[in-house]
Amino acid sequence: MKYIDEFNDPDLARRLLDEIRATATRPWALMEVCGGQTHSIIRHGIDQLLPEQVELIHGPGCPVCVTPLEVIDKALEIAARPGVIFCSFGDMLRVPGTDRDLFRVKGEGGDVRVVYSPLDALELARRHPDREVVFFAIGFETTAPANAMAVHQARRLGVANFSLLVSHVRVPPAIEAIMTAPECRVQGFLAAGHVCSVMGTAEYPELAERFGVPMVVTGFEPLDILEGIRLAVRQLERGEHRVENAYPRAVRENGNPAAVRMIEEVFEVTDRNWRGIGRIPSSGWRLTDAFRAYDAEHRFDVTGIRTEEPAECRSGEVLQGLIKPTECAAFGTTCTPRTPLGATMVSSEGACAAYYLYRRMNASSPQTGGAPQEEVAPVA
Numbered sequence: 271m272k273y274i275d276e277f278n279d280p281d282l283a284r285r286l287l288d289e290i291r292a293t294a295t296r297p298w299a300l301m302e303v304c305g306g307q308t309h310s311i312i313r314h315g316i317d318q319l320l321p322e323q324v325e326l327i328h329g330p331g332c333p334v335c336v337t338p339l340e341v342i343d344k345a346l347e348i349a350a351r352p353g354v355i356f357c358s359f360g361d362m363l364r365v366p367g368t369d370r371d372l373f374r375v376k377g378e379g380g381d382v383r384v385v386y387s388p389l390d391a392l393e394l395a396r397r398h399p400d401r402e403v404v405f406f407a408i409g410f411e412t413t414a415p416a417n418a419m420a421v422h423q424a425r426r427l428g429v430a431n432f433s434l435l436v437s438h439v440r441v442p443p444a445i446e447a448i449m450t451a452p453e454c455r456v457q458g459f460l461a462a463g464h465v466c467s468v469m470g471t472a473e474y475p476e477l478a479e480r481f482g483v484p485m486v487v488t489g490f491e492p493l494d495i496l497e498g499i500r501l502a503v504r505q506l507e508r509g510e511h512r513v514e515n516a517y518p519r520a521v522r523e524n525g526n527p528a529a530v531r532m533i534e535e536v537f538e539v540t541d542r543n544w545r546g547i548g549r550i551p552s553s554g555w556r557l558t559d560a561f562r563a564y565d566a567e568h569r570f571d572v573t574g575i576r577t578e579e580p581a582e583c584r585s586g587e588v589l590q591g592l593i594k595p596t597e598c599a600a601f602g603t604t605c606t607p608r609t610p611l612g613a614t615m616v617s618s619e620g621a622c623a624a625y626y627l628y629r630r631m632n633a634s635s636p637q638t639g640g641a642p643q644e645e646v647a648p649v650a
Contacts, residue, residue: 277491286496287319290503294323298506299455300499301448301591303441304462305332305619306490312624314492316499324503327456327591330444330547333409334361334617335589338543339577341437342367345406348435348570349380355398357391358406360384364607364616368577388420388434395424395432404566407434412464414438414555415529418536421557421564433566436556439542441465442473443553449481453592458502460488460495463517470525474513482511489517536561545613546579546586585612588621595622602626 302308308328311317317326330336346367349356356372363372363384376382381401385391388405395403407417417434424432441462448454461474466487478485484505488498498516505511515521533555542554557565567573579586583605584598595601595614601622605611614620 277489277493279493282493283496286493286500290324290496290500291321293500293503293507294321295507297323297325298457298503299325299327300458300460300502301327301329301456302460302462302488302495303329303331303445304460304464304488304490305335305617305621305624306464307331307460307462307488307495308621309619309624309628310490310492310495312621312628316492316495320499324499326499328588328594328621329448329456329459329591330544330589331410331441331462332589332614332617332619332621333413333439334365335585335613335620336439336544336547337362337365337408337437337613338545339367339579340543340575341408341435342371343575343577344567344570344572345435346370346372346375347572347575348404348566349375349382350378351380351402351570353401355381355383355391355394355401355403356406357383357385357388357394357403359386361616361618362406362408364610365613366610366616388417389423392420392424392429392432395429396427399431401431402569403432404570405432405434406437408437410439410441410462410465411469411533412462412467414533414537415468415526418532421536421561422532424564425561430563433564433569434557435566436537437542438537438555439544439550440539440553440555442477443550444544444547445477447547447550447553448590449477449483451590456483456591458484458506459486460498460502461485461513463487463489463494463520466515466517466521466525468526468529470523470530471513471515471521472523472525478511478513484511485513487513487515487517487521489520544589546589580611583611585614585622588614595625596629598622 391405474485484502486498486502537555538558540556582600587593610616614622
């Protein structure tokens with residue numbers, strides 16, 4: 271299959287690995303800023319095949335994982351209200367709030383539905399004019415155009431019983447927050463290809479120059495990732511720090527102009543909390559004043575919720591690349607896909623879920639406390 275088989279070729283993978291080994295003469299630490307890339311790396315053992323000089327650090331690239339706890343609790347409160355149809359992608363249903371998740375709300379009688387597009391939720395609103403239909407609009411720049419389009423269509427069609435609970439985040443401010451953290455060890459980035467396919471690469475050269483780090487736009491197949499690593503290591507060895515596009519079949523410098531225009535019409539930049547990380551200035555989007563009537567947070571007046579993360583959950587450190595999932599004492603013991611402490615264990619793009627699914631420890635491993643592990647995969 272074109273663009274699938276070609277990018278899983280083992281002979282080409284060996285050649286790229288040989289080039290990386292021949293190029294790397296000193297230790298380098300690279301961060302991938304995409305949960306899909308993290309899962310591909312762990313699934314295919316790419317981090318274990320690399321020379322010891324090259325370390326991969328997993329970044330906050332899982333949109334479900336960085337959705338703040340207070341927003342999850344707002345979703346739970348709205349979903350439990352009579353007369354509400356609460357719509358979400360399936361990977362949000364198991365994400366723990368303070369004391370429950372959307373699955374439990376559904377089990378307790380809430381009308382919680384999995385949809386495949388925000389336009390599906392809009393269609394539900396048209397079919398049920400006597401109900402309030404809310405779509406949980408989370409994600410990076412990748413999902414923002416579709417969510418913006420849904421609100422734009424709702425206004426055009428005069429559908430007044432439709433709204434979004436918005437928790438959109440932006441990648442460039444997160445990179446800035448990572449690089450300015452005192453404990454940062456990142457020397458280069460594998461930039462998320464799907465984000466750049468929407469927004470382009472215009473925001474990255476300034477970051478690469480200011481922090482002296484190469485940024486290589488990378489895809490998701492094994493050869494995509496290996497090529498991204500090769501180019502990043504080559505830049506580091508040469509003392510270079512610029513943006514390279516290793517995903518030209520999907521990414522253009524100016525991204526998708528129509529999608530960007532839709533985002534800019536419906537959303538405006540705002541500060542945003544990131545779960546496990548904290549508040550990052552200008553790192554999110556919210557609905558503009560022109561579309562504020564479709565903001566579920568204001569429509570349902572759920573603005574005063576206060577929360578506290580479980581003390582034993584170290585997902586924030588995982589999201590910042592400070593520890594690997596297996597360095598958390600709760601991993602595989604008190605925190606599993608059936609009993610998650612944080613979103614990184616249940617999200618289909620979470621680093622903890624990737625390690626649990628593809629790199630399970632033996633029952634005797636000290637990193638799992640000797641506890642038996644369940645035969646269950648993370649919920650997608």
